[in-house]
Amino acid sequence: xxxxxxxxxxxxxxxxxxxxxxxxxxxxxxxxxxxxxxxxxxxxxxxxxxxxxxxxxxxxxxxxxxxxxxxxxxxxxxxxxxxxxxxxxxxxxxxxxxxxxxxxxxxxxxxxxxxxxxxxxxxxxxxxxxxxxxxxxxxxxxxxxxxxxxxxxxxxxxxxxxxxxxxxxxxxxxxxxxxxxxxxxxxxxxxxxxxxxxxxxxxxxxxxxxxxxxxxxxxxxxxxxxxxxxxxxxxxxxxxxxxxxxxxxxxxxxxxxxxxxxxxxxxxxxxxxxxxxxxxxxxxxxxxxxxxxxx
Amino acid sequence: xxxxxxxxxxxxxxxxxxxxxxxxxxxxxxxxxxxxxxxxxxxxxxxxxxxxxxxxxxxxxxxxxxxxxxxxxxxxxxxxxxxxxxxxxxxxxxxxxxxxxxxxxxxxxxxxxxxxxxxxxxxxxxxxxxxxxxxxxxxxxxxxxxxxxxxxxxxxxxxxxxxxxxxxxxxxxxxxxxxxxxxxxxxxxxxxxxxxxxxxxxxxxxxxxxxxxxxxxxxxxxxxxxxxxxxxxxxxxxxxxxxxxxxxxxxxxxxxxxxxxxxxxxxxxxxxxxxxxxxxxxxxxxxxxxxxxxxxxxxxxxxxxxxxxxxxxxxxxxxxxxxxxxxxxxxxxxxxxxxxxxxxxxxxxxxxxxxxxxxxxxxxxxxxxxxxxxxxxxxxxxxxxxxxxxxxxxxxxxxxxxxxxxxxxxxxxxxxxxxxxxxxxxxxxxxxxxxxxxxxxx
Numbered sequence: 209x210x211x212x213x214x215x216x217x218x219x220x221x222x223x224x225x226x227x228x229x230x231x232x233x234x235x236x237x238x239x240x241x242x243x244x245x246x247x248x249x250x251x252x253x254x255x256x257x258x259x260x261x262x263x264x265x266x267x268x269x270x271x272x273x274x275x276x277x278x279x280x281x282x283x284x285x286x287x288x289x290x291x292x293x294x295x296x297x298x299x300x301x302x303x304x305x306x307x308x309x310x311x312x313x314x315x316x317x318x319x320x321x322x323x324x325x326x327x328x329x330x331x332x333x334x335x336x337x338x339x340x341x342x343x344x345x346x347x348x349x350x351x352x353x354x355x356x357x358x359x360x361x362x363x364x365x366x367x368x369x370x371x372x373x374x375x376x377x378x379x380x381x382x383x384x385x386x387x388x389x390x391x392x393x394x395x396x397x398x399x400x401x402x403x404x405x406x407x408x409x410x411x412x413x414x415x416x417x418x419x420x421x422x423x424x425x426x427x428x429x430x431x432x433x434x435x436x437x438x439x440x441x442x443x444x445x446x447x448x449x450x451x452x453x454x455x456x457x458x459x460x461x462x463x464x465x466x467x468x469x470x471x472x473x474x475x476x477x478x479x480x481x482x483x484x485x486x487x488x489x490x491x492x493x494x495x496x497x498x499x500x501x502x503x
Numbered sequence: 504x505x506x507x508x509x510x511x512x513x514x515x516x517x518x519x520x521x522x523x524x525x526x527x528x529x530x531x532x533x534x535x536x537x538x539x540x541x542x543x544x545x546x547x548x549x550x551x552x553x554x555x556x557x558x559x560x561x562x563x564x565x566x567x568x569x570x571x572x573x574x575x576x577x578x579x580x581x582x583x584x585x586x587x588x589x590x591x592x593x594x595x596x597x598x599x600x601x602x603x604x605x606x607x608x609x610x611x612x613x614x615x616x617x618x619x620x621x622x623x624x625x626x627x628x629x630x631x632x633x634x635x636x637x638x639x640x641x642x643x644x645x646x647x648x649x650x651x652x653x654x655x656x657x658x659x660x661x662x663x664x665x666x667x668x669x670x671x672x673x674x675x676x677x678x679x680x681x682x683x684x685x686x687x688x689x690x691x692x693x694x695x696x697x698x699x700x701x702x703x704x705x706x707x708x709x710x711x712x713x714x715x716x717x718x719x720x721x722x723x724x725x726x727x728x729x730x731x732x733x734x735x736x737x738x739x740x741x742x743x744x745x746x747x748x749x750x751x752x753x754x755x756x757x758x759x760x761x762x763x764x765x766x767x768x769x770x771x772x773x774x775x776x777x778x779x780x781x782x783x784x785x786x787x788x789x790x791x792x793x794x795x796x797x798x799x800x801x802x803x804x805x806x807x808x809x810x811x812x813x814x815x816x817x818x819x820x821x822x823x824x825x826x827x828x829x830x831x832x833x834x835x836x837x838x839x840x841x842x843x844x845x846x847x848x849x850x851x852x853x854x855x856x857x858x859x860x861x862x863x864x865x866x867x868x869x870x871x872x873x874x875x876x877x878x879x880x881x882x883x884x885x886x887x888x889x890x891x892x893x894x895x896x897x898x899x900x901x902x903x904x905x906x907x908x909x910x911x912x913x914x915x916x917x918x919x920x921x922x923x924x925x926x927x928x929x930x931x932x933x934x935x936x937x938x939x940x941x942x943x944x945x
Contacts, residue, residue: 326840326842329864329865330865330925331928333932335932335935336928336929336935339932339935340591341591341839341842342591342843343592348588348592417586417594421586
């Protein structure tokens with residue numbers, strides 16, 4: 209009886225040693241060396257897998273960071289500066305403090321809900337509607353209002369304003385991942401500097417028609433008159449193809465262009481009081497004098 | 504009676520304008536002629552502001568490969584070369600002309616006499632079609648000279664003439680056949696010569712018995728033209744379906760009709776070919792049906808290109824009925840709703856179709872019950888419900904594998920769907936995405 213036990217234990221023991229040796233060599237042969245730093249960097253990331261950095265997900269971003277050894281050209285928009293600083297610390301490299309960005313909707317149709325020129329009852333998809341026609345507002349460039357951007361946003365930062373028929377971005381929630389920019393078939397949404405104290409100025413229109421045609425299409429359209437370009441003290445504004453564009457890297461948010469724009473196409477966000485023209489203020493002080501002048 | 508084998512539907516025919524003879528619509532005071540009236544790149548304007556033009560003068564030249572010449576449909580002075588919003592509200596390059604008189608180019612033969620003899624060779628015919636800006640009038644406006652320049656190594660065995668006019672409401676092809684049968688047959692003979700003297704079949708649906716008898720009688724006096732009556736079924740006029748119905752051949756997936764040895768042209772195109780080759784007249788006019796159940800009268804018109812939809816409506820019926828839901832250019836199955844009635848008509852427009860509000864409204868979409876009606880209806884043997892799910896999920900690679908690009912966008916799936924799902928819209932979106940992905944891969 210005892211002999212049987214001994215044989216069994218011996219056989220199993222020999223087999224165990226044998227397999228241990230095989231497994232050891234197999235493990236040596238197929239060993240995957242992975243930098244433990246990747247795990248640490250991935251841990252530091254928000255883990256939203258939004259794809260805003262251009263990589264397949266947060267893990268892929270971490271791998272790219274570690275492979276490169278620096279953060280040059282790599283930025284996690286949802287994480288912002290805090291995450292960038294943490295990763296730089298782990299990698300032992302310097303980090304540029306990037307200006308935080310936010311998605312901006314550059315359309316403010318005057319033909320909003322109730323004043324639509326046509327009714328679209330096809331597939332609720334901007335990408336499809338763009339191939340069919342100009343859209344309900346009649347603008348060949350503007351927002352179609354089917355909400356492809358709302359569906360693309362993973363941070364619930366965009367909601368559709370049903371009254372105006374255009375999406376509204378919640379700047380607090382926006383991670384500037386750029387998913388909405390890619391989803392929009394008309395290129396209405398742009399990532400722009402969030403601005404100091406959340407104050408920013410931008411042209412809320414992308415209509416490229418000539419002045420009169422643009423005005424006919426939408427009362428709030430940029431007509432490319434160039435007044436804003438002339439009034440800008442820092443040369444941040446350029447009119448190209450009947451459309452004004454404010455370079456957010458140069459803009460100092462002085463709001464001179466906002467006052468000057470004849471169609472109100474330039475939007476200022478985050479300022480406490482509405483912009484007022486200096487002359488207009490004077491006129492308000494002496495209305496009688498102005499009336500005489502007008503006659 | 505012959506027809507294609509797979510799928511197909513039977514929409515209400517509504518050919519209510521079939522008795523109305525073709526009337527000539529007068530020219531307005533100003534026209535805008537769009538530079539892309541065809542499939543492909545826009546033509547380049549070759550006239551300047553202030554220049555005087557005659558009817559039939561070249562105003563837009565085809566400089567790209569996939570392009571067609573554009574000629575002036577009126578005589579007068581060029582006002583400007585600018586953009587003009589097309590029927591779908593998109594600005595397109597256009598030449599504006601203020602109409603003065605009606606002076607035609609000298610080379611154009613305006614007599615009604617039918618010229619049967621044509622001594623041109625195949626190459627000369629193709630050159631002539633290119634010069635006169637002839638495009639396919641069946642709907643796609645494919646430049647005809649490209650279609651008849653058969654690539655090397657391929658050979659056409661048959662010319663298939665599409666006179667099925669399977670779209671509901673449309674009667675322009677029918678009227679052309681009844682009124683210009685001889686000219687059409689001459690046009691077909693010219694196209695036969697261009698293909699090296701192949702046999703020509705004219706496919707006509709049996710709901711047009713008058714056209715069948717007129718065309719059969721006329722074809723008997725020509726060599727190599729045979730009229731084939733077809734059983735009524737939509738989409739008989741789609742080229743792959745027509746080839747199958749008439750010749751029994753099948754065009755392989757992803758290939759062109761020429762790969763099955765066939766070339767398909769619309770009957771309207773044959774008439775345009777006759778006018779271009781025998782009469783030197785460029786493609787500057789459309790034959791257009793103005794119809795709708797709620798209209799006081801039904802019409803067929805010969806309209807100069809550039810005439811706006813509003814002008815056509817004003818001339819034919821005065822104003823749109825209050826109950827108008829949609830104005831459609833084309834038939835109810837594949838036509839597109841017009842949003843800008845001030846837009847000029849372009850080559851290939853076959854109708855101004857006015858649909859009442861109740862008929863135009865889409866039914867609310869409900870859930871797919873997997874009844875498979877869309878699969879039975881699909882003339883290409885595809886699975887529309889599957890594409891719907893794949894496109895919604897963004898699985899475009901799988902959609903490509905299931906041959907989404909074979910879809911001819913005939914609308915049979917949407918027509919047959921009891922859940923009113925916008926299947927055709929979803930597939931069209933999917934096709935665009937798949938094409939973009941394939942282009943990105945290259």
